[in-house]
Amino acid sequence: MSGTSAAFDELVNRYQERLLRFLLTRSASRADAEDAVQDTFINAYRYLASFDSRWRFSTWIYRIALRNLARQRRPEWEEADETLESADDPLRNCIEMSERENIWLAAKSLLSEDVYAAMWLRYVEDLSVKEVSRALEKSQSWTKVNLLRARRKLADALNDVPLNKTAQRESYG
């Protein structure tokens, strides 16, 4: 095995779980998420020479993952809204309970894909606003504004997690 392959093997070890966790919350099924993880690593390896070492590897690989997601886009994001028509629907109640158990389920139904990804990269992957902007190919202003709005939206929806002032300051960078 060449040096590059061995080094990339180490990167796969380091990022496979993180990528799968992110993609599981974005895909319709586990199989789709695993396919997306595989495609992400293939593309990353193929274009490894174009990686700009000034940026963190996580920024780059999440950018690839997001592009793959956009390419393999499935309508489940919209389907989720269509299935929640009746307030008395037991399925809806069950989903709402699950959303309260895991904030990311609520985020998936409340936020757009880009904003969801921005939240994940900022608060789970601990990327800076600049890095999130680069990964999403958005401006830093867009990222700051949408992170703050997303926090407010989620806080309102969950109704039990207040948005404190330090968070507001942090979101505006």
Next chain:
Amino acid sequence: MDDFEKRLKQDADAVNADVSPELRSRIDASLQGVEQVRPVTNATNSQNNLWWVSSLTGLAAAIVIIVMLNLNQTESVSEPSEDSLANRPTVPEASNDSPLFPPMLDIQAADFASPLEEELLKLQSDLEKARDSVREDVDFTF
């Protein structure tokens, strides 16, 4: 980190993301057949390098040609003999007083006149030969 951020992290960690051995072997197998793509910037660099190499080669060739021409010119100019020096047309001495003939002009005129001097010597030699030939013919006739 506030409570909201803590909860975001905790809930993300709660997602079961264990990578199965099958997925890992799939990734490894798919990476085996992948060839890395060289970035476009490398191709541009090689084109730039080629441009520089060809330019430098052209420049070196031009320098070599110029040097060779100069050497040939130097070799072709023969040393004038003492006789020829005696017959050398005199270049009027420029007086230092005259602003029209500064001292440097004398040297340049001598340099530029060298081929003409050579030609003059050849003509004189031809003339001498012709004169000898005529003299021999006259002697033979009379």
